[in-house]
Amino acid sequence: MLYYIVYQTLLILACVALAFLAVFLWRYRYANGAKSLILLVVSTFLWSVCSFIQTGSDSLETQILVMKIGYIGLMFVPPAWLLFTIHYTYREYDLKAWWAFTFFIFPVSILAVIWNDAWAADYWRIGGELIRTGPFLVLECTDFTPLFWISAAHNYVLMAAGAVILIIRLFKGVGLVRTQALLILLAIFLPLAGDVIFTFKLLPIPDQPLTPVMFAVSALLLTLGLMKYNLFMVLPFARQYIVSSLKDGILVFDTETRLIDSNQAAVGMLGLAKHSVGKNIQDIPEVYPIFQRLGSTGQYVTEMEFPNSRTKRMVDIEAVHMRDKQGYSVGLLILMRDITDRMRMIDGIYSQDRLASIGKLTAGVAHEINNPLAIMKGLAELLLDSNIPEETKDDIRIIDGEVERVSTVVQNLLAFSRKQQKEKTRLNINKVISQTLRVEFYEKNTHNIRIVPEFGKNLPEIFGNEMQLTQVMVNIFMNNKEILRGAGGGTMTVSTFEQ
Numbered sequence: 001m002l003y004y005i006v007y008q009t010l011l012i013l014a015c016v017a018l019a020f021l022a023v024f025l026w027r028y029r030y031a032n033g034a035k036s037l038i039l040l041v042v043s044t045f046l047w048s049v050c051s052f053i054q055t056g057s058d059s060l061e062t063q064i065l066v067m068k069i070g071y072i073g074l075m076f077v078p079p080a081w082l083l084f085t086i087h088y089t090y091r092e093y094d095l096k097a098w099w100a101f102t103f104f105i106f107p108v109s110i111l112a113v114i115w116n117d118a119w120a121a122d123y124w125r126i127g128g129e130l131i132r133t134g135p136f137l138v139l140e141c142t143d144f145t146p147l148f149w150i151s152a153a154h155n156y157v158l159m160a161a162g163a164v165i166l167i168i169r170l171f172k173g174v175g176l177v178r179t180q181a182l183l184i185l186l187a188i189f190l191p192l193a194g195d196v197i198f199t200f201k202l203l204p205i206p207d208q209p210l211t212p213v214m215f216a217v218s219a220l221l222l223t224l225g226l227m228k229y230n231l232f233m234v235l236p237f238a239r240q241y242i243v244s245s246l247k248d249g250i251l252v253f254d255t256e257t258r259l260i261d262s263n264q265a266a267v268g269m270l271g272l273a274k275h276s277v278g279k280n281i282q283d284i285p286e287v288y289p290i291f292q293r294l295g296s297t298g299q300y301v302t303e304m305e306f307p308n309s310r311t312k313r314m315v316d317i318e319a320v321h322m323r324d325k326q327g328y329s330v331g332l333l334i335l336m337r338d339i340t341d342r343m344r345m346i347d348g349i350y351s352q353d354r355l356a357s358i359g360k361l362t363a364g365v366a367h368e369i370n371n372p373l374a375i376m377k378g379l380a381e382l383l384l385d386s387n388i389p390e391e392t393k394d395d396i397r398i399i400d401g402e403v404e405r406v407s408t409v410v411q412n413l414l415a416f417s418r419k420q421q422k423e424k425t426r427l428n429i430n431k432v433i434s435q436t437l438r439v440e441f442y443e444k445n446t447h448n449i450r451i452v453p454e455f456g457k458n459l460p461e462i463f464g465n466e467m468q469l470t471q472v473m474v475n476i477f478m479n480n481k482e483i484l485r486g487a488g489g490g491t492m493t494v495s496t497f498e499q
Contacts, residue, residue: 004055008052008056010217011048011055014218015045015048015052018041019045022042022045025037025038026038036083036084036086036087037084039076039083040080040081043073044077044191045073046073047070049070050066051211053066054066058137060130063130063137064126068114071110071111075107075108075110075155077191078107078155078156078158078159079104081162081188082103082158082159082161083100083103085162086165103158106154110123110147110151122145122147123145123151124144124148162188163185163188186218186221187221191218192211194210194211194214197210246263246265247265248265248335248337249269249270250263250265250333250335251287251333251334252334253281253333253334254331257280257281257291257332258278259277259278259284259287261277269304269315269336270286270287290317290334291334293317294319294334298318299316299317301315302314302315303315313340314338315336315337316339317336318334318335319332319334320332366411370407377403377404380403384400408470425466427461427462427463427466427469429496430456430459430496432469433453433496435470436470437451437453437494448490449481450490450491451491451493453493454493454495455495456495460498477492480492
């Protein structure tokens with residue numbers, strides 16, 4: 001009697017829980033996989049209700065009628081389960097597609113055989129009375145035909161196929177999705193195990209199907225998942241949208257703005273906690289400010305500090321609304337792209353453009369300077385050929401030399417603008433310094449500054465660029481000139497020697 005009470009109590013719990021699930025799922029009937037899941041729950045509910053009535057009836061006619069009605073649920077459960085797993089993991093398919101109904105051709109054919117009294121004997125052979133097995137009165141089934149075993153094999157294959165699809169597609173996901181998959185698999189395998197135990201009589205228990213009782217446990221598991229893990233509300237998307245190997249960070253939200261998945265790149269960028277999946281975006285402090293800033297534009301660039309590397313990087317953040325074929329919103333996708341290297345490359349291009357502009361400007365300026373320099377040099381050469389005092393010619397030679405030096409500087413600017421390599425030649429260091437001092441001696445004499453050259457003899461030639469070396473000497477002499485001028489004058493000794 002205790003076994004009977006427990007059995008019937010579990011059936012009542014199963015019916016109540018399944019009815020609750022059916023009503024709840026109807027609210028989310030447009031969610032991915034919800035329609036096939038509703039069919040699965042309703043079929044299971046019908047099977048459980050008929051099992052409860054059948055176990056409590058002592059009428060042969062009532063049990064036969066209720067068993068036939070319950071068989072509608074029994075035969076619809078396997079195809080509904082397979083369709084649910086397909087829709088649940090491969091969201092691009094639609095239950096309304098014509099191929100989905102091909103799964104129900106064989107179950108409907110079996111139901112037609114069972115409900116036709118002339119054909120029913122081809123499926124099973126039922127005796128004309130009820131027999132007692134433990135506390136139950138059950139139909140006497142004298143034999144199962146090959147068609148029965150074909151039907152059983154068909155159901156087991158569909159159930160196993162759905163389980164394989166769920167394992168392959170979902171166990172690659174994040175922690176919450178794996179928990180969902182485990183709960184769903186347990187919920188469907190428990191009734192399947194009960195059916196196998198009853199069909200093949202694997203346990204010494206009363207000859208009464210265990211499947212409806214197992215559905216009670218399954219319903220409780222699904223209810224637990226619904227309350228604790230947002231089961232069926234947080235539906236996983238196909239992994240084609242969540243590619244873990246991408247360097248771009250990806251966050252996926254459902255229509256209720258709950259985080260349903262994220263890839264490793266997003267976790268690294270934001271430092272997301274493991275329990276963030278399943279939470280509303282407002283309850284995730286690492287993500288909510290990003291969501292708020294997206295605003296109406298749906299995209300912006302910001303500087304972020306990556307928690308793992310503690311480095312600041314430029315990140316391009318974009319929100320994409322995902323829609324199905326009918327145009328209904330199925331979720332929100334936030335993409336985070338590290339563009340630091342790209343920004344640096346763009347800055348480099350801008351720098352090159354600026355240098356190119358400077359080069360063009362320099363070339364123009366050099367061209368304008370070259371013209372008056374040519375005139376000055378030509379006039380200096382004419383004066384040197386004229387009959388003027390020799391002292392004046394010395395001054396003109398200094399002017400001519402400095403014009404030549406300025407011309408060399410201009411040529412150097414042109415070389416820079418054209419990015420030409422500067423030419424190096426063999427030089428006499430004493431000659432370079434002497435030419436520079438001729439100008440410096442002339443200038444510094446007027447500031448009470450005396451320059452004393454002390455050049456070494458027979459020094460070896462050096463290899464370098466005369467213009468650049470002259471510029472170095474001029475800079476050194478000008479610095480010393482400023483120091484001596486501040487002191488009211490003095491003597492600067494310039495020495496060269498071999499060491």
